[in-house]
Amino acid sequence: MLFTIGIGVLEEGLLYAIMALGVYITYKILDFPDLSVDGTFPLGGAVTAVLIVAGVNPLLTLIISFLIGAVAGILTGLIHVKLKVRDLLSGIIMMTALYSINLRIAGKANVAIFSKETIFDNEIIRNYIPEAYQPFMTLTILLIITVIMKLLLDLYLKTKSGYLLRAVGDNATLVTSLAKDKGFVKIVGLAIANAFVALAGCIYTQKSGFFEISTGTGAIVIGLASVIIGTNIFKRVSLVKATTAVIVGSIVYKACVATAIALGMEASDLKLITAILFLGILVISNERKRRVKAND
């Protein structure tokens, strides 16, 4: 039983880690609390479900949902930068709009793709992977995608554009003094972040076998919790990259939830457990002191 739970925790952790990497970009790097995540996660799912039903190759849906997520991120960015709406509100506006947009895209609130080929369930896997290894296929695929996405993000953050992105969150004035448009850099960051989130939504839908409009609710909380847990665990270990820390954070978060369930907590109490866990981590971290001071 512990073994099955362990596999489940790793699967869920890795899946949400892709989303958490996106949240890491906005929350940690850009210092932008981007709530549009609650809408872009199901956006990726809606797009994926519709494309798969239409017979599009499941691998291709990964790229398409990534791109559509980026478009949503750009829109959030434009609302914030061009229309001068506060960051939190821009996200809320986009999240609200996406609810209706997602329904439009999917056509209905629930689209099943159980009988269709997905990246986790297809002929190649059924025919070429030995039976003994089948139960680990989902985990393997998730691991591969998560590692690829992490490495791509690491590479990007080392480019000139990546450095500017990091600079905007830390010291926006510096970016302006370099004669760069900080608004543009923010939009780029939001685009990448939401692309990651939509990709996670795409994978989530393929893994669960159906799209359901309510799956996005609370996505941002899971993302934030993963980022905060991860970065705090490795706070004093400078060798570990932040992106790795976020992935570990996501797995630890899912492990905590699984533990809570194993302890006999009811599923309906999960949000409370999440909140307490969240608070606990914040209290342990220095972060809280810094933020409270900054608010004074």
Add this chain to the structure above:
Amino acid sequence: MKKIISVAIMLALTAGLLVGCGTTTGTSGKSKVTIGIGQFAEHGSLDNCKNGFLEGLKQEGYVEGENLEVKFENAQADGAIAGQIANNFVANKVDLICAIATPMAQSAFGAAKNTDIPVIFTAVTDPVLAELAKADGTPNGNVTGTSDKLPVERQLEMIRAILPEAKTIGIMYSTSEVNSVSAIEEYKAAAPAYGFEIVESGISTTADIPLAADNLLEKVDCINNLTDNTVVSSLPLILDKAAEKNIPVFGSEVEQVKIGCLATVGLDYYDLGIQTGKMAAQVLKGEKKASEINFEVIEEASFYGNTKVAENLGITLPEDLVKGAKEMFQTISE
């Protein structure tokens, strides 16, 4: 201080894993079967499904506390939690999962797909659309159950009998519930034959209901409810507003008539649950595999009426309907 808290959390987590492990190994003895019941949302109809399900199992010799252990979880209408519940049942290797309502059924089916855990669903309006069954009604895997498809034609026929003059029927539904959307389509297609026009009003959250109700009540002669989870959860509010305007509200299920809908030709979700429980018992006994049983629909919808509501509205329910009623309610229960 910080260190102490971190250590405490770590210890709690480790202890949790060990405890979780210990308790479940104790119950997996085969003299007793363990089933997981996952319910998508909390309201009367679905609660009845669950109670009926346990009754159905009991009639077949599976009594909770004796030879049956039940793990019950409610997702409170949260899709992500429904998934978590399903995964948890699978990880705990329950002998059977009972899933109530479509998203829960799909989560359970997805989670149990590569295991030998059978999934029995109930209150899924369209199992074919949900891809739990193939177009010919055969299961799409180790999964079967019962559908709560609404008897649309008979409901319209009943409304016509009670309100001979009515022209428009208002239906409120949540855009996020796929069953409601397909029911609306069916009502729209059938209504003209009975001389009705359907006025629909889509909402996205419970918070939209008061305004949508006010708007809808201005335009219609009566309201007809679906088995929409969001709308049914807020039914008392809608009934209040409708009563103020003296507009009758028809239900889709017995529980709704109990709390103040005028009447319905509907399913009894308790009966639906019993039927589902019996299917589950067949699977648990090893008589048949879930993958060998086609999903079932309750054929006989019955008439339920509320005389107190009729009196308040100044409506007399047609005698032949009342005579054939499965149950008439004299009061409005809160």
